[in-house]
Amino acid sequence: MNTHHLLIQFVTWFVLCYFILLNGGYLLLNLLSLRTLHRKGQEDMLDDLPRAYSGLEPPVSILVPAYNEEATIAASVRSMLQLTYSEYEVVVVNDGSKDGTLDVLKREFGLLPFPEAYRRQIPAKEIRAIYRSTRFQNLRVIDKFNGGKADSLNAGINAARYPLFCGVDADSVLQRDSLERVTQPFLRDPTVVATGGTIRIANGCEVSGGFLTRVGLPRNPWALFQVVEYLRAFLFGRLGWSAVNGMLIISGAFGVFRKDAVVSVGGYRPDTIGEDMELIVRLHRLLRERRQPYRIEFVPDPVCWTEAPEDFKTLKNQRIRWQRGLAESLNANWGLMFSKNGGVPGWLAFPFMLLFEWLGPLVEVGGYLFMIVSFLLGAISWQAFSTFMFVAIGLGILLSASGLLLEEMSFHIYPHGKQLLALGVVVLVENLGYRQLNTWWRLVGLFRWAMQKEATWGTMARKGSFADKP
Amino acid sequence: MPLPTLALAPGFGPPSDPILAAAFWTGIAALLLTLLLGLQIVRLRISLRARERRRARTLARWRPVLNAAIAGDSPQELPRLLASERLHFIKLWVHLQSSLRGEAGAALNAIACRLGLDAEARTMLGRRARTERLLAALMLGHLGDREAWPQLLRLTGLDDPTLSLTALWALVRIDPQAAAEYLTPLFVEREDWAMSHVAGILQQAGTPVAAVLAGMLPRLNPDRLPRALRIAEALWVELPAATLAAALANESIAVVTAALRIVNTPLLRDRVRALLAHADWQVRVQAAKALGRIGDRTDVERLVALLADREWWVRYRAAQALAELPWLKRADLDALRASLEDRYAADMLAQVVAEQDAANAKQETPAGTAMVDA
Numbered sequence: 001m002n003t004h005h006l007l008i009q010f011v012t013w014f015v016l017c018y019f020i021l022l023n024g025g026y027l028l029l030n031l032l033s034l035r036t037l038h039r040k041g042q043e044d045m046l047d048d049l050p051r052a053y054s055g056l057e058p059p060v061s062i063l064v065p066a067y068n069e070e071a072t073i074a075a076s077v078r079s080m081l082q083l084t085y086s087e088y089e090v091v092v093v094n095d096g097s098k099d100g101t102l103d104v105l106k107r108e109f110g111l112l113p114f115p116e117a118y119r120r121q122i123p124a125k126e127i128r129a130i131y132r133s134t135r136f137q138n139l140r141v142i143d144k145f146n147g148g149k150a151d152s153l154n155a156g157i158n159a160a161r162y163p164l165f166c167g168v169d170a171d172s173v174l175q176r177d178s179l180e181r182v183t184q185p186f187l188r189d190p191t192v193v194a195t196g197g198t199i200r201i202a203n204g205c206e207v208s209g210g211f212l213t214r215v216g217l218p219r220n221p222w223a224l225f226q227v228v229e230y231l232r233a234f235l236f237g238r239l240g241w242s243a244v245n246g247m248l249i250i251s252g253a254f255g256v257f258r259k260d261a262v263v264s265v266g267g268y269r270p271d272t273i274g275e276d277m278e279l280i281v282r283l284h285r286l287l288r289e290r291r292q293p294y295r296i297e298f299v300p301d302p303v304c305w306t307e308a309p310e311d312f313k314t315l316k317n318q319r320i321r322w323q324r325g326l327a328e329s330l331n332a333n334w335g336l337m338f339s340k341n342g343g344v345p346g347w348l349a350f351p352f353m354l355l356f357e358w359l360g361p362l363v364e365v366g367g368y369l370f371m372i373v374s375f376l377l378g379a380i381s382w383q384a385f386s387t388f389m390f391v392a393i394g395l396g397i398l399l400s401a402s403g404l405l406l407e408e409m410s411f412h413i414y415p416h417g418k419q420l421l422a423l424g425v426v427v428l429v430e431n432l433g434y435r436q437l438n439t440w441w442r443l444v445g446l447f448r449w450a451m452q453k454e455a456t457w458g459t460m461a462r463k464g465s466f467a468d469k470p
Numbered sequence: 471m472p473l474p475t476l477a478l479a480p481g482f483g484p485p486s487d488p489i490l491a492a493a494f495w496t497g498i499a500a501l502l503l504t505l506l507l508g509l510q511i512v513r514l515r516i517s518l519r520a521r522e523r524r525r526a527r528t529l530a531r532w533r534p535v536l537n538a539a540i541a542g543d544s545p546q547e548l549p550r551l552l553a554s555e556r557l558h559f560i561k562l563w564v565h566l567q568s569s570l571r572g573e574a575g576a577a578l579n580a581i582a583c584r585l586g587l588d589a590e591a592r593t594m595l596g597r598r599a600r601t602e603r604l605l606a607a608l609m610l611g612h613l614g615d616r617e618a619w620p621q622l623l624r625l626t627g628l629d630d631p632t633l634s635l636t637a638l639w640a641l642v643r644i645d646p647q648a649a650a651e652y653l654t655p656l657f658v659e660r661e662d663w664a665m666s667h668v669a670g671i672l673q674q675a676g677t678p679v680a681a682v683l684a685g686m687l688p689r690l691n692p693d694r695l696p697r698a699l700r701i702a703e704a705l706w707v708e709l710p711a712a713t714l715a716a717a718l719a720n721e722s723i724a725v726v727t728a729a730l731r732i733v734n735t736p737l738l739r740d741r742v743r744a745l746l747a748h749a750d751w752q753v754r755v756q757a758a759k760a761l762g763r764i765g766d767r768t769d770v771e772r773l774v775a776l777l778a779d780r781e782w783w784v785r786y787r788a789a790q791a792l793a794e795l796p797w798l799k800r801a802d803l804d805a806l807r808a809s810l811e812d813r814y815a816a817d818m819l820a821q822v823v824a825e826q827d828a829a830n831a832k833q834e835t836p837a838g839t840a841m842v843d844a
Contacts, residue, residue, distance in 0.1 A: 016493045023500075042600040043632055056666035056704050115824050117817040119782040132828060187664030188631060384487075387494050394500035401507040408514045420515055424508065 008379050015367035016388055022356045023395035026232075029240025030402045036243055037235075037300060037410040058186055059087035060179055060256065061165045063156030065149050066092055069170045070100040074108040076170050079210020081136055085179040089138040092170075093156045096125075096146030105141050110134040116159070122267035124155040149252070150268035150275035157267055160259060167276070169253045171307060173202050173212055178303035182256050185297040193261040193283060194296045196250030197303030198234040200413070201227045205305065212305050215413050217422055220310040225430045227308075228423060229438075232403035235300065235410070242298035246349035248284065248329075250296070252276035254304035261287070261294070269332070274325015281329045284345040285336040302411060316441050323361070323445025330358055331449075361442035367392075368436065396431040403427075528558035536566055539577040551585050560587065560605050567612040579613050588615050595621045604636055611640030619644060626653065631662045638663075639671045650678035654686065658698045665697070669704035680707035687713050692722045699728035711737045718742070723750050730756035736764050746772055751781040758784060762791025770795065774806065777815035785814060789822035800826075
């Protein structure tokens with residue numbers, strides 16, 4: 001057997017083993033999620049009972065960074081002012097918008113300049129003015145020079161009055177009881193420093209007065225693929241890691257944090273695209289270095305709905321940004337990996353992310369290309385080639401199906417049989433091109449990260465793909 | 471791109487190479503598992519539909535009966551409660567009970583007893599199914615069922631915080647006095663019981679818990695004291711000045727801050743004043759707040775000095791305390807601000823005065839903005 005043949009054999013087995021390990025790892029996470037969802041299901045009826053507040057619920061500052069959001073900001077803020085929670089404030093941070101975001105806020109909420117003694121705990125761009133609503137006592141607006149989303153969140157943290165803060169995207173549609181649900185772990189366990197909830201795709205749904213009133217599936221195929229993708233990512237990706245305190249990301253669209261913990265690690269990093277993930281990885285790293293007991297938890301309830309990209313270009317850019325964010329987050333926190341007190345995050349979650357999410361696109365795209373080219377050149381047999389495709393695609397379908405199963409076991413928010421059938425079809429079809437395309441985009445993201453291109457606010461082509469009735 | 475089924479085509483069976491064969495069988499296993507998951511998803515959907523139909527039938531049959539009972543028109547003869555309706559009925563019953571008070575609640579209790587659900591609920595408490603145990607505890611609490619006391623007491627010892635807290639709630643409903651005596655030490659010890667939930671449950675047993683708590687405090691370990699004091703705060707318990715004085719002299723910062731939060735008597739004024747210069751800023755914050763409640767005219771100077779504290783929250787609370795003093799009018803505050811040489815102190819007082827103005831102005835929503843970060 002010559003070297004060339006040995007090399008081909010080695011690469012073939014490596015790629016096969018990689019795919020099996022990757023999907024096997026996710027299946028294990030799936031099993032971890034099952035128990036949490038089962039227990040959660042047993043407590044569902046308690047959610048329906050009338051709720052009484054004792055006054056000891058920790059108050060929350062909702063931070064809403066806004067950049068050029070004049071079209072949607074008023075409706076978003078209005079819906080946030082109607083959340084059911086004992087005590088909270090809404091702090092909108094206008095990040096030097098070039099459009100009429102601030103004017104809309106001034107007009108809609110009767111803002112007046114307020115002489116606030118701004119507290120600078122974390123560095124952030126200079127504040128131009130602080131406004132307070134004359135109509136809603138719990139609404140303030142921070143007007144600052146442009147510095148990006150992370151910088152806006154830092155300014156919001158500086159201005160926040162309450163011990164917990166909740167970072168929310170300005171275009172998020174929140175469940176009315178989202179704060180109640182996502183703050184539960186803080187009530188139960190004083191060591192909890194951060195929690196995140198499930199984000200769902202709002203495309204195809206009906207929204208009225210800033211709240212979701214009817215759940216539907218999008219017609220757009222890109223958005224439909226993302227529905228299944230989000231089920232996979234949240235229902236077992238995050239829930240599984242959360243069960244072993246190894247979750248390395250809380251979505252920037254909706255996450256609650258203990259303010260003193262975030263301030264103690266220096267707040268959000270403004271020089272990264274993936275500021276949400278970077279903060280979580282840094283919290284793990286620094287709190288473990290300090291040997292401080294802590295928990296970062298995931299609440300599986302669907303608490304926040306977001307508009308998914310419906311066109312190729314926007315989706316591609318989003319995925320490239322996400323991959324760059326992932327690379328930046330891991331690169332900035334190497335100290336966590338295999339650290340002395342690293343625990344599950346350092347010894348399991350970080351290496352897993354590194355191997356399967358960070359380097360994953362390289363191995364996956366390389367694997368697909370290698371197999372196709374080798375097969376075309378006759379270097380590997382039809383048997384080896386088809387077995388590779390069979391395993392890679394089969395395991396992918398299995399993972400997507402398990403995401404759908406978890407959804408059906410827990411929330412079954414898509415009530416119609418037709419919707420379930422449609423999702424079943426998507427589970428099959430998304431593995432025949434869409435996931436591979438995603439892997440390619442992630443590889444591009446990795447390349448761009450390596451080239452160190454500058455980070456900016458992500459722009460989203462809004463299609464109004466969920467109907468907001470006034 | 472070949473579809474997975476191609477691998478099973480005639481003449482294309484498992485490869486002879488052992489590693490390739492292992493990969494092939496992994497794929498087959500994935501395929502079979504996917505099919506099983508698909509079947510399970512369909513099964514779950516069918517059983518969900520069946521459950522929804524049963525629930526709808528139960529509600530259609532029993533809601534009018536329960537509504538009539540709430541309206542004071544309980545039927546002479548009750549329909550038979552089918553086994554398949556039992557859990558849905560109890561859920562409906564608990565839901566209605568949770569929003570009722572007085573006679574209407576008593577009428578629902580009578581219906582449940584006539585259906586034999588008190589005994590049924592006691593049996594359910596002993597079962598392993600967690601949903602049934604939770605429902606049973608809720609039902610027995612509403613029924614005030616004393617026979618269930620020993621079983622519920624056992625449940626409070628479980629590690630499961632949801633189930634143990636629900637059992638605790640039921641015990642407080644059944645006998646607040648006895649629950650306070652038996653369980654107050656447990657409230658203090660069980661860190662996994664959310665303080666807000668415990669406080670919510672104990673509202674009904676405030677007086678007996680206060681008595682037990684006051685007796686316990688002097689003997690409590692310092693690491694348990696902050697939680698005990700927080701419970702006292704939540705229940706508006708007036709603790710004896712001597713007990714609080716001892717807590718204020720404690721070495722633990724957590725104990726001192728928790729005690730300062732509930733100080734409400736001028737008898738402790740001197741002790742609070744002494745804490746204004748404490749090295750820990752959280753103690754200074756709480757001391758400033760306490761002085762806002764119990765301070766006299768001589769404390770204005772002390773609070774003004776705190777306006778220049780290096781910690782934002784201390785300055786803020788000191789400014790609030792000044793603004794709350796009844797003998798300092800708006801003009802006095804303006805004059806005080808004008809006289810301040812420290813810019814941070816003047817800015818903070820300006821903010822608090824503006825907040826006071828905003829609070830006095832007509833509000834569109836009643837949402838409060840009490841600053842409780844520190």
